[in-house]
Amino acid sequence: MIHKTAIIDNKAIIGKNVEIGAYSMVGPNVQINENTTIHSHVSISGNTIIGKNNKIYPFSSIGNDPQDLKFNGEETKLVIGDNNKIREYVSINPGTKGGRRETTIGNNCLLMVSSHVAHDCVLENNIVLANNVAIAGHAQIANDVIIGGNSAVQQFTRIGKMAMIGGMTGVEKDVIPYSLSAGNRNQLLGLNLVGLRRKKISNKVILLLSEAYKEIFKTQQLTENLNNLNSAYKDNSLINDIIEFINKEKKRPICTPLLKNENN
Numbered sequence: 001m002i003h004k005t006a007i008i009d010n011k012a013i014i015g016k017n018v019e020i021g022a023y024s025m026v027g028p029n030v031q032i033n034e035n036t037t038i039h040s041h042v043s044i045s046g047n048t049i050i051g052k053n054n055k056i057y058p059f060s061s062i063g064n065d066p067q068d069l070k071f072n073g074e075e076t077k078l079v080i081g082d083n084n085k086i087r088e089y090v091s092i093n094p095g096t097k098g099g100r101r102e103t104t105i106g107n108n109c110l111l112m113v114s115s116h117v118a119h120d121c122v123l124e125n126n127i128v129l130a131n132n133v134a135i136a137g138h139a140q141i142a143n144d145v146i147i148g149g150n151s152a153v154q155q156f157t158r159i160g161k162m163a164m165i166g167g168m169t170g171v172e173k174d175v176i177p178y179s180l181s182a183g184n185r186n187q188l189l190g191l192n193l194v195g196l197r198r199k200k201i202s203n204k205v206i207l208l209l210s211e212a213y214k215e216i217f218k219t220q221q222l223t224e225n226l227n228n229l230n231s232a233y234k235d236n237s238l239i240n241d242i243i244e245f246i247n248k249e250k251k252r253p254i255c256t257p258l259l260k261n262e263n264n
Contacts, residue, residue, distance in 0.1 A: 051082040066119035081107040156251040173255035
């Protein structure tokens with residue numbers, strides 16, 4: 001059902017069983033696929049594609065111009081997958097010419113009240129952004145990441161799969177997969193044990209991962225530590241995920257634990 005007060009451009013593509021609430025606005029280059037619900041007072045603009053079975057709640061701004069002073073109206077995109085919940089006052093911006101030209105949201109994500117996803121970001125699947133989380137431009141958030149309320153992620157930062165960020169954390173360093181990170185400026189606090197157990201990762205694998213974690217971060221010399229890592233660890237796919245994440249080309253340093261001698 002489309003409410004009589006909603007303003008839908010004639011060029012917009014609206015799929016089957018899409019609901020659009022009162023006073024919502026949909027621009028000419030928007031595509032909304034089947035069974036998606038747009039509540040009242042939602043603004044959807046730009047070159048925006050929204051997948052199936054999404055729910056977008058009141059006062060969200062989807063696809064409006066990036067908050068980037070270099071943006072000059074160039075044609076860019078926002079692509080949102082399926083089965084996402086985008087709560088009240090969320091804002092999501094498209095890409096820019098200076099980035100990927102596209103912002104991407106995957107499937108089964110929950111973006112809570114007043115969270116923000118800036119230009120050129122990539123959010124994969126099953127991600128939770130709690131209330132007031134701000135993701136700056138060009139950030140990459142992998143599968144199954146949870147970010148606690150009032151946290152901010154700096155531009156170009158990467159957060160690896162199944163990592164958890166504590167509330168009110170300033171994330172300015174890359175966070176390895178399967179880890180827990182928190183702090184005024186983020187420090188690595190260990191493994192995301194709760195997340196690993198929820199995914200039914202066996203205790204044997206978690207123990208091996210914990211041993212490898214200690215070896216990788218025993219000093220700040222990560223390259224040397226990785227070179228000296230026991231080859232037996234490299235048969236474990238989770239450990240390999242961490243190794244590949246650390247070795248991948250990056251713009252931010254890797255978040256590390258606060259070593260004991262750093263407290264002095």
